Amino acid sequence: MAEELLVARNISKSYAGVRALDRVNLTIGRGEIHCLVGENGSGKSTLIKALAGVIPIDEGELLIHGRAYKHFHAIDAIHEGIQVIYQDLSLFPRLTVAENISVNQMVEKGRKFVNWKEMKRIAQQELARIGVPLDPEELVEDLSMANKQIVAIVRALTQDAKLIIMDEPTTALTKSEIDSLFSVIMDCKARGISTVFVSHKLNEVLEISENITILRDGKKVGDYRTDELDTEKLTFYMTGKKIDHSRFLYHNQHQQPTPVLALKDLSKIDHYEQISFTLTAGEILGITGLLGSGRTELALSIFGLNPPDSGEIWVQGRPVTITSPRQAVNLGIGFLPEDRHIQGLFLQQTIENNISATILNKLLNPFKLISSGKKSQTATRWATELHIKTPTLEMFAENLSGGNQQRVVVAKWLATHPTIFILDSPTVGIDIASKAEIHAMIHDLAARGMGIIIISDEVPEVLYNCNRVLVMKAGKIIGEFETQKTTEEELFALVGRKEISVMS
């Protein structure tokens, strides 16, 4: 192995009875690209936080550049050149690219006055070094997600990073953006900078990393050279189970001819154009297409958050105008948004409060106060039905693993008894085993007669879990397929992207 940059020895960390890390060892070499994988809740984020010095560990020690730390703080991490890029990127949206890149350096140098020229020079120099043509004067809020990611990486590089840790950096990126990110990571490697990369997308993990550490239930399963592994082995080591990849197309005998939702020539300038389709009770309809194809904008319109310019929406055989989510809910529509952290959950509220948030008016007692008994009963019912894994419903949603957070959002909507349920990217950030469980749960809801729309940029996800798939590109429907009569290749050809299929 290359010269050791970081060695974590027997790191343990518990949270109120949960052993998040149990005597974990990890070694990162200089210039190494190392991936951390594991199911939701296996301890990846906790390990990252320990390496960044943002949480105290209970036991163990860190050796960085040969120096041992029993108590490692965020300031030590910065001095040792460890930079973490979290999923929210921690950028200042209203500042320019140059300001975002140089702000920490300016603060570190204790400058009282901002030297705009120097700021721009630092940013230009770093951007040129990694060969990314970004305008230093552009506001960060106007950048694509991929370019925001680049700004966060360049900011880390200007702080003399020796190790950049990225937590699920590709979630909101298109395939070509992922390729550019990977070339930046390779460029860092050539400069001797190490990368630790966390992802649930196993195809990406196998593509970019040299070594992989697998965690399960807070314990290390093992360290592997990437060329020793394939999707099958990786999944087995992660879950301890053989997940059958020989898949069967979803076949639904419960589909009924009754239309629950119909769109007729729905259009919104710059978002989508002339969208028409019908969803029937018990049907699962997939909508796929690359990011930016107009899928999410369309879903937001059906949920009353993005009023269309023209066209009609029909619910249960009647034309309706939906101008607010409240109206949508009253019409029996549920919506699981793309970003569960920002739009789907109250992270600093209990699981019980999250599940009951959509139906508080139905939980009133005779004095018009919220009945804590009814609230707890409702939350318990849905938590049990959806197998939410938690010691108590009093736990804050932010402390649940990704798969369980997603179940809480689904539970919250099921409590409203929707007849139409739209799920936007339901399994982003969800591990492979939980993904299979979430798909089974969606099949079960359709079997009970709910009309379901799954929006996803993962072609296999819609192909293997839907009755029908619509492909969208630049705001238009460019293809419609019955899943029983199509293939992955046919769909990929239209969507314009091929990836290794690792869907369950």
Ligand SMILES: Nc1ncnc2c1ncn2[C@@H]1O[C@H](COP(=O)(O)OP(=O)(O)OP(=O)(O)O)[C@@H](O)[C@H]1O
């Ligand atoms: N602040 C906290 N309080 C209580 N429990 C916590 C806290 N943070 C994490 N946990 C628990 O520790 C365990 C490990 O969580 P962690 O977030 O590290 O997993 P992960 O592998 O990053 O999961 P994901 O893939 O969903 O992001 C989980 O059981 C989680 O519920």
